[in-house]
Amino acid sequence: MTRAISLHQVSKSYARGVRVVERLSLDIRPGEFLVLLGPSGCGKSTVLRMIAGLEDPSEGQVRLDGEFANDLPPAERDMAMVFQNFALYPSMTGRDNIGFPLRIEAPGEDPRPRVDATARMLGIEDLLDRFPNQLSGGERQRVAMGRAIARHPSAFLMDEPLSNLDAKLRNHLRAEIAGLTRKLGVTTVYVTHDQAEALSLGDRVAVLRGGVLQQLGTPRTVYALPANVFVAAFIGTPRINLLRGLVRAPLDGAMTISLGRQYLRLPEPLCLDHQLLRVQQGREVIVGLRSEGVRIARPSEARPGEVPISGLVEHVEFQGHEVLVHFNTGSRPAYVPELEAPRPVRQVRRRRRAGTVLGRLRERAAGLRTGPVAVMDHPEGTEPVRADDVPPEGRQPGDLVVRTTPDFELRHGLQVPLLVDLAHLFVFDQHGERICPAPARLPDLDE
Numbered sequence: 001m002t003r004a005i006s007l008h009q010v011s012k013s014y015a016r017g018v019r020v021v022e023r024l025s026l027d028i029r030p031g032e033f034l035v036l037l038g039p040s041g042c043g044k045s046t047v048l049r050m051i052a053g054l055e056d057p058s059e060g061q062v063r064l065d066g067e068f069a070n071d072l073p074p075a076e077r078d079m080a081m082v083f084q085n086f087a088l089y090p091s092m093t094g095r096d097n098i099g100f101p102l103r104i105e106a107p108g109e110d111p112r113p114r115v116d117a118t119a120r121m122l123g124i125e126d127l128l129d130r131f132p133n134q135l136s137g138g139e140r141q142r143v144a145m146g147r148a149i150a151r152h153p154s155a156f157l158m159d160e161p162l163s164n165l166d167a168k169l170r171n172h173l174r175a176e177i178a179g180l181t182r183k184l185g186v187t188t189v190y191v192t193h194d195q196a197e198a199l200s201l202g203d204r205v206a207v208l209r210g211g212v213l214q215q216l217g218t219p220r221t222v223y224a225l226p227a228n229v230f231v232a233a234f235i236g237t238p239r240i241n242l243l244r245g246l247v248r249a250p251l252d253g254a255m256t257i258s259l260g261r262q263y264l265r266l267p268e269p270l271c272l273d274h275q276l277l278r279v280q281q282g283r284e285v286i287v288g289l290r291s292e293g294v295r296i297a298r299p300s301e302a303r304p305g306e307v308p309i310s311g312l313v314e315h316v317e318f319q320g321h322e323v324l325v326h327f328n329t330g331s332r333p334a335y336v337p338e339l340e341a342p343r344p345v346r347q348v349r350r351r352r353r354a355g356t357v358l359g360r361l362r363e364r365a366a367g368l369r370t371g372p373v374a375v376m377d378h379p380e381g382t383e384p385v386r387a388d389d390v391p392p393e394g395r396q397p398g399d400l401v402v403r404t405t406p407d408f409e410l411r412h413g414l415q416v417p418l419l420v421d422l423a424h425l426f427v428f429d430q431h432g433e434r435i436c437p438a439p440a441r442l443p444d445l446d447e
């Protein structure tokens with residue numbers, strides 16, 4: 001049996017006023033693989049623990065197959081958890097570790113057939129007689145997975161199960177987990193702060209920030225149509241280029257988005273998304289360009305929808321199959337402090353205050369005219385993040401990273417013509433909400 005798991009307006013506070021999850025609503029379908037993704041401390045594990053019954057919601061409802069389940073003890077929820085630290089009993093062999101929950105659930109029954117069947121499924125038969133200290137990290141995690149699977153639970157709850165493993169093993173086990181959960185058809189809720197893991201595993205991804213759901217969608221949707229600048233910046237490698245722009249829409253001339261020393265001229269006739277930008281006339285916006293949305297080519301090579309700018313090569317990052325070129329285009333980068341700066345020590349309830357984010361930050365950043373400016377809100381009661389709080393290691397050389405093939409001969413100081421593909425242009429308003437493509441295009445790309 002597999003389950004539908006619903007959270008309805010669920011909040012969680014641990015101490016007075018401290019809300020670590022805020023009015024979260026999620027409907028997880030039977031058999032679905034849902035990933036909870038967000039930076040450290042955003043409340044992912046708390047959500048998982050509320051689903052498991054290990055924490056009580058302060059407000060709202062947890063429903064299992066449509067039934068109110070807030071009061072249901074963990075043991076009666078029929079869910080298996082897998083943690084990052086494997087949590088195996090050191091004095092038990094792999095076989096006993098996998099069989100232990102079966103013995104508890106059905107004391108009279110011989111767990112061996114189920115243990116053996118599980119071990120075959122995971123290819124760990126030869127590990128069954130070893131103790132945890134005789135297993136590698138990956139092997140231990142396979143045994144831990146075995147212990148979860150053998151119970152035939154109605155849902156798997158996985159809390160960063162791969163984060164203690166090296167990159168190669170992580171990729172390998174990631175594929176195994178995806179294959180297994182699909183084969184078993186069991187609802188899985190998977191917590192991670194690794195966006196690549198989330199995109200590769202999830203049927204849908206729920207992006208959390210400060211305990212608040214930012215977006216719920218398929219991996220394609222959250223990448224291609226991020227609801228706001230936080231999701232755009234959190235998802236994708238290299239990180240999306242975020243630049244401060246100014247919309248200019250003169251009645252008698254072409255509409256442009258000024259990027260400091262250069263501008264993007266929006267081609268006429270304006271498409272609907274660009275027409276809708278007209279209302280931003282004279283306002284500062286945040287322009288998002290993924291590294292694959294810009295290419296090195298001359299203006300004469302422009303395809304429909306591409307507009308020219310140029311950039312000075314600041315740094316070339318050779319990656320083997322591709323090269324990341326950091327350009328200085330004379331624009332001002334916009335930063336998302338929660339992703340750049342260390343996490344604030346205290347986290348308290350988040351509320352949007354009067355005034356715009358950019359407006360407030362502009363005041364704070366007065367005097368930093370040429371420096372980068374932080375564009376996101378910060379939780380009330382925490383230290384405001386100032387532009388100069390961005391750690392130097394968070395700063396990249398240049399303001400625009402472009403992904404290209406290794407056959408370009410580029411060196412520092414070279415002025416290079418670039419074409420921006422406006423089909424890949426994102427524009428976010430002063431609150432960080434996406435306004436281009438228009439929010440009406442939010443419905444799932446895959447549906």
Ligand SMILES: Nc1ncnc2c1ncn2[C@@H]1O[C@H](COP(=O)(O)OP(=O)(O)OP(=O)(O)O)[C@@H](O)[C@H]1O
Pocket residue numbers: 014015020038039040041042043044045046047193347
């Ligand atoms: N038992 C607790 N008492 C008080 N505060 C807690 C408790 N458990 C978690 N918190 C706080 O709740 C917030 C969310 O924690 P949680 O573990 O859910 O985040 P997370 O997104 O899973 O983080 P990470 O990725 O670092 O594990 C954090 O600020 C954390 O300090």
